[in-house]
Amino acid sequence: MARLGRTNLDVYKLGLGGIPLQKLSPAEAAAVIQASIEGGINFAETAEGYGDSEEKLSLALKGRRDSFVIATKSPKRSGVEMARVIDQSLARLQTDYIDIYQVHYPTTEESLRQVMAPGGALEALKAARASGKIRFIGISGHRPNLLVKALKTGEFDTVQVPINAGHCEARDELLPLAQAMDIGIIAMKPVAGGTLDTPSLGIRFCLDSAADVVLVGMKSVAEVRENLETARSFTPLDPDEEEQLLAEVSQWGDNFCRRCEYCQPCPHDVPIPKILWISNFYKRDQGNDPWTVEEYASLKVTAAACEECGECEAKCPYELPIRDMLKEADRELRVSSGELAKRRIKKAVKKIIPLRRRPV
Helix, strand or coil, X not given: CEEXXXXXXXXXXXEEECHHHHHCCHHHHHHHHHHHHHCCCCEEECCCCCCCHHHHHHHHHCCCHHHCEEEEEECCCEHHXXXXXXXXXXXXXXXXXXXXXXXXXXXXXXXXXHHHCCCEHHHHHHHHHHCCCEEEEEEECCCHHHHHHHHCCCCCCEEEEECECCECHHHCCHHHHHHHCCCEEEEECCCCCCCCCCXXXXXXXXXXXXXXXXXXXXXXXXXXXXXXXXXXXXXXXXXXXXXXXXXXXXXXXXXXXCCCCCCCCCCCCCCHHHHHHHHHHHHHCCCCCCHHHHHHHCCCCCHHHCCCCCHHHHHCCCCCCHHHHHHHHHHHHCCCHHHHHHHHHHHHHHHHHHHHCCCC
């Protein structure tokens, strides 16, 4: 167990990320939550914008409210809106109080000023804390330099930030500042949104950082058990493992999608994270694995439907040139129906030939 900064909350080193829960059935989500609790996890983080994740996490609180820590968050900037979503989160979580409510996703200094200004979100959070609706105020974001400015105000008890082999900026100033101010550190994206081929390396990399708790989004009981075993048997990466991890990260380039899905929904229904994920595998395999082209062809809406409105880029916390990335993905992955048929036939033939050559 670790002390989460000046909150004095004791949390297990691995926490449950709430994003994947919204895509699971109620039964699947209940199984993941139960397996997490049985494995020792006592911290979960979600958001008012993560579909029905808060409702599903209410299962974690039943009968164990005092021993389980819940954090949620909202990108609302005004006090009126923040007060409304705090009450909404309380109702969804079926609880009288929330342990940590976070200001979510400030992307510019202006958005941070809106939060801190009179009548802003911080004012509503302080009122909620005074009334007992929340216990602590945190901040979550993807831009360490902006989070540094937020922490220096002294208003936040916790900070949540990506920490992974491809996103290490927080180690330069943010994490040392948080430690000096006794602010709890919550790490997210340890496997870069599922980009890493070997999740255990990413989790161990993150566990070896200054983070008090490492959030991992898990979609199955098997993933829960595997990640818990990684945490229980934790050892720092050895030189060979570090080299393996860095070699994989070096293939991503400067622009890669972490699949946070903040770009969604697209007004033209383009599944941006899915397309960029397929494109990433295409590049890493140098186009040699036909599944990427076939998977792209199976999509109901492809990157060709992009109207370049730019809404996705305005919402992306990593400031990715998504419109250009989609164009490139479509050029790489789009093939004619005839070519796709040929590839499928070749794939089938490769499976048949070894069977015909077997000795009698």
